[in-house]
Amino acid sequence: MPKNSISPEKGKDIKKEKALEIRKSTESDKLEIENIHTKAFGETEGPKIAKLVRDLFHDKTAMPLLSLVAIEGEKIIGHILYTKVKITQTTEPVSAQILAPMAILPDFQSKGVGAQLIKKGLNLLKDSGVELVFVLGHPGYYPRTGFTPAGVLGYEAPYHIPEEHADAWMVQELCSGVIGRIKGAVQCSDILNQPEHWRE
Numbered sequence: 001m002p003k004n005s006i007s008p009e010k011g012k013d014i015k016k017e018k019a020l021e022i023r024k025s026t027e028s029d030k031l032e033i034e035n036i037h038t039k040a041f042g043e044t045e046g047p048k049i050a051k052l053v054r055d056l057f058h059d060k061t062a063m064p065l066l067s068l069v070a071i072e073g074e075k076i077i078g079h080i081l082y083t084k085v086k087i088t089q090t091t092e093p094v095s096a097q098i099l100a101p102m103a104i105l106p107d108f109q110s111k112g113v114g115a116q117l118i119k120k121g122l123n124l125l126k127d128s129g130v131e132l133v134f135v136l137g138h139p140g141y142y143p144r145t146g147f148t149p150a151g152v153l154g155y156e157a158p159y160h161i162p163e164e165h166a167d168a169w170m171v172q173e174l175c176s177g178v179i180g181r182i183k184g185a186v187q188c189s190d191i192l193n194q195p196e197h198w199r200e
């Protein structure tokens with residue numbers, strides 16, 4: 001197939017051909033962002049995650065945060081939030097963030113939007129001097145964008161992660177040489193540090 005031809009599979013068109021618009025969210029995006037989380041996470045979880053996002057936007061201990069939206073046409077189709085974490089019990093100070101939560105509108109899932117949001121966020125965080133980024137998520141998904149299990153590298157999660165889910169607690173360095181040199185315990189913002197966000 002010639003290099004620039006459009007793939008017949010709809011999902012792949014966006015994945016390979018179309019550059020998404022991704023920008024920092026604004027105050028006026030907030031309701032739409034909540035709506036995306038409500039729809040993506042479903043009836044039971046959705047409203048709880050929408051509230052988590054709302055609360056994180058007001059959590060001073062989560063700052064600086066990075067909130068990005070993906071736009072298709074005029075519509076916001078995806079959102080990602082990174083918030084500040086502290087690494088305690090460490091010998092050196094280190095700048096770190098956690099990815100949570102992220103959501104793509106159901107009709108736009110599996111088209112590469114999530115991956116683009118993650119990568120754009122990591123690039124912006126790197127530019128602002130962030131050295132480590134954590135995530136608690138599916139071990140089949142996040143390693144595609146560079147995350148690797150964090151527990152075995154010496155990064156303790158805010159709450160105990162059961163052995164069978166240990167790989168869900170992940171990290172990646174944005175600055176080479178940090179992993180291996182710095183270990184410690186991760187303390188999230190006040191809102192994200194609530195135990196309900198760390199149960200299955």
Ligand SMILES: CC(C)(COP(=O)(O)OP(=O)(O)OC[C@H]1O[C@@H](n2cnc3c(N)ncnc32)[C@H](O)[C@@H]1OP(=O)(O)O)[C@@H](O)C(=O)NCCC(=O)NCCS
Pocket residue numbers: 040041100101102103104105108109110111112113114115116137138140141
């Ligand atoms: C998870 C989510 C953010 C991924 O975004 P996305 O744009 O759909 O993902 P991408 O297009 O970048 O990647 C799609 C691939 O990831 C896989 N994937 C998506 N969610 C996954 C999950 N929870 N576990 C494992 N793999 C997953 C898809 O099967 C697909 O695989 P393929 O490329 O082999 O077909 C999105 O599906 C979503 O909003 N889900 C509901 C909310 C949620 O679970 N958020 C994440 C927790 S914070």
